[in-house]
Amino acid sequence: AQKITQTQPGMFVQEKEAVTLDCTYDTSDQSYGLFWYKQPSSGEMIFLIYQGSYDEQNATEGRYSLNFQKARKSANLVISASQLGDSAMYFCAMRERQAAGNKLTFGGGTRVLVKP
Amino acid sequence: GAVVSQHPSWVICKSGTSVKIECRSLDFQATTMFWYRQFPKQSLMLMATSNEGSKATYEQGVEKDKFLINHASLTLSTLTVTSAHPEDSSFYICSARYLSGGDYNEQFFGPGTRLTVL
Numbered sequence: 135a136q137k138i139t140q141t142q143p144g145m146f147v148q149e150k151e152a153v154t155l156d157c158t159y160d161t162s163d164q165s166y167g168l169f170w171y172k173q174p175s176s177g178e179m180i181f182l183i184y185q186g187s188y189d190e191q192n193a194t195e196g197r198y199s200l201n202f203q204k205a206r207k208s209a210n211l212v213i214s215a216s217q218l219g220d221s222a223m224y225f226c227a228m229r230e231r232q233a234a235g236n237k238l239t240f241g242g243g244t245r246v247l248v249k250p
Numbered sequence: 251g252a253v254v255s256q257h258p259s260w261v262i263c264k265s266g267t268s269v270k271i272e273c274r275s276l277d278f279q280a281t282t283m284f285w286y287r288q289f290p291k292q293s294l295m296l297m298a299t300s301n302e303g304s305k306a307t308y309e310q311g312v313e314k315d316k317f318l319i320n321h322a323s324l325t326l327s328t329l330t331v332t333s334a335h336p337e338d339s340s341f342y343i344c345s346a347r348y349l350s351g352g353d354y355n356e357q358f359f360g361p362g363t364r365l366t367v368l
Contacts, residue, residue: 171359177341179294179359225293236347237284238357240293 137161138228138241146247147216154201155211155244157226163187165231168209169238170200173223182224185209213246221248252278254346256360263334264368271329271363273344279324280346284357285317288341300327334367341365 139158147153159168170182185193185200193200201210213220226241253276263269273283282301286294298319300306306319316338318330327346331338341364345357 177288177343177362177364179343179345179362181356181358236282237296237299238345239296242293 136241137239138226140224140226140241140244142244143242144245144247146249147213147220149218149248149250150215152212152214153216153246155213155224155226155246157209157211157241159207159209159226159228161207161228161230163230167229168200168202169227169229170198170209170211171225171227172220173225173243175222179225183211216246216248218248218250221246252276252346252348252356252358254280254344254358254360256342256344256363258363259361260364260366262366262368265335266333268330268332269334269365271331271342271344271365273327273329273346273360275325275346275348275358278346278348278358280327280348281324282347283321283327284345284347285319285327285329286343286345288343288362290341294343297329331365334365336367339365339367 166187168185172180183193183195183198183200185202192202197214199212223243225243227238229238255274257272285297288294297312298306298308300319300321302321302324308314321327343362345359347357
């Protein structure tokens with residue numbers, strides 16, 4: 135079974151509007167972390183936001199917020215006030231405490247294209 | 251934030267040759283480095299986990315004799331693609347883990363190396 139599922143392969147969003155990127159995960163671990171990364175066409179992986187499994191509040195970083203619903207095992211990324219520079223691939227990832235080396239497992243990604 | 255560099259950023263080589271890719275943590279010590287492979291329009295797939303001073307741990311299906319990993323110091327890990335073939339053409343990304351002392355152990359990614367094997 136997929137550990138990280140991103141069901142939206144691609145999305146269009148109008149500039150200045152908000153967009154929500156879906157991410158669901160599967161783990162039996164009690165302690166885990168969820169990450170979102172942005173990958174522009176240059177290829178670099180840019181860390182956006184982190185949510186720990188024990189964090190009671192949803193993480194926020196500027197225009198990025200994470201809608202963490204633990205019971206549903208979902209960690210959706212919300213980008214507010216989209217900008218043209220937000221056009222990129224977005225990856226959700228999970229780190230499980232029991233995973234050897236604390237490795238990350240990535241979802242398949244969602245391509246976002248912001249329209250002017 | 252912490253910086254991870256990769257060299258070269260892109261390389262073109264002939265089939266049958268070997269290619270070495272370097273991953274360096276520039277301003278922190280990384281006890282663990284990770285090597286990923288990414289095919290076009292696909293996600294990152296972990297190839298191996300590299301710990302300083304010990305043998306790398308390879309993911310299932312990754313040929314350790316083909317993808318040689320050396321983590322000789324706390325700031326440098328190398329990936330050597332031996333006897334490269336066109337199917338090895340891909341985007342290779344490394345990341346280095348910084349132990350922050352808390353539960354949140356960050357991984358910092360390098361800019362990636364695009365390998366094209368002719």
